[in-house]
Amino acid sequence: MKPEHSKLAVVGTGVIGAGWATHFLARGFDVTATDPAPGAEQRLRGLVDAGWPAVEALGLADGASRDRLSFTTDVAQAVRDATFIQESGPERLDVKHDLIATIESAAKADVLIASSSSGLSASEIQAGARHPERIVLGHPFNPTHLIPLVEVGGGKLTSAENVAKAIALYTSTGKKAIRIQKEVKGHIANRLQVALWQEAISLVQRGVASVEDIDTAISHGPGLRWALLGPFINLHASGGPGGITHLLQHLGASQREWARDLGKYPETDDYIQQIAQGVDAELAGRDFPGMLRQRDELLVQLIAMKAVKAQIP
């Protein structure tokens, strides 16, 4: 589906920008990408080629083609005719501000500018902008051309209408967009991940489990369910006929007690060596690039299978 936003600009073509370019091309859009780094165009085209078999396997939109990718090192030229702009430049506020200023010098005043930033808020990014009301956060997950989630939110000066427009645009491209209702550090999904990593590190430090056992616990345990239904619905399912209300009344007190015993994220870097050694031990004798290749192959199959199961959200 290509409603009003048909010419997309991708600003910054590193890991995330290249993923966005691949995604938007696969959905049939014209994409103009820009990045000042030497060799950026060749690198981008290589990354789009590398990702193409996966997006092809998921199903291309009518007219989707890698030939619809154009590239320029001039940001202003890239955004001049754009109907939507996805910014994925370096994660530095001064660079984002410079980029927004250049984008605004050339883009039409009502065109949405979405930033992929993982750590900066929309309020920080839009500070000083000429038209801050059209600046939103559109935070993807790597690999951006495969993982459907995008977290969308506005800053203090973003209009609610523009947040809704960004959600509609992403949704029309097949993304699963969720709205960040209030700005918080790390947005939503990364905070959930950090909560898990915090306890995983603590369990290793306390000698409760090895790094490998923690990876096994998640990837062969709750992680399998979480990829299909989220943590709350799975909890609801665990409650039997009484659902989540019964479950929390029944087990909530225990969970509260476990929660009181959880670890804190280490304040110094001392933990890194122990965790890295655990990862090395886990990967010993394994083909890590092959492992990642197979992960992505399975990911494509899983996403494709989920798409045809009507009751799976």
Ligand SMILES: NC(=O)c1ccc[n+]([C@@H]2O[C@H](COP(=O)([O-])OP(=O)(O)OC[C@H]3O[C@@H](n4cnc5c(N)ncnc54)[C@H](O)[C@@H]3O)[C@@H](O)[C@H]2O)c1
């Ligand atoms: N890597 C991740 O897992 C991840 C996930 C979600 C969001 N993000 C966010 O996406 C953004 C990009 O991250 P990344 O990991 O792709 O970084 P990256 O370093 O791979 O890419 C950044 C790109 O921006 C380019 N660049 C530098 N100056 C520029 C300019 N003036 N105009 C246009 N491009 C410019 C660089 O040449 C580089 O190619 C960041 O804001 C980051 O927080 C990253």
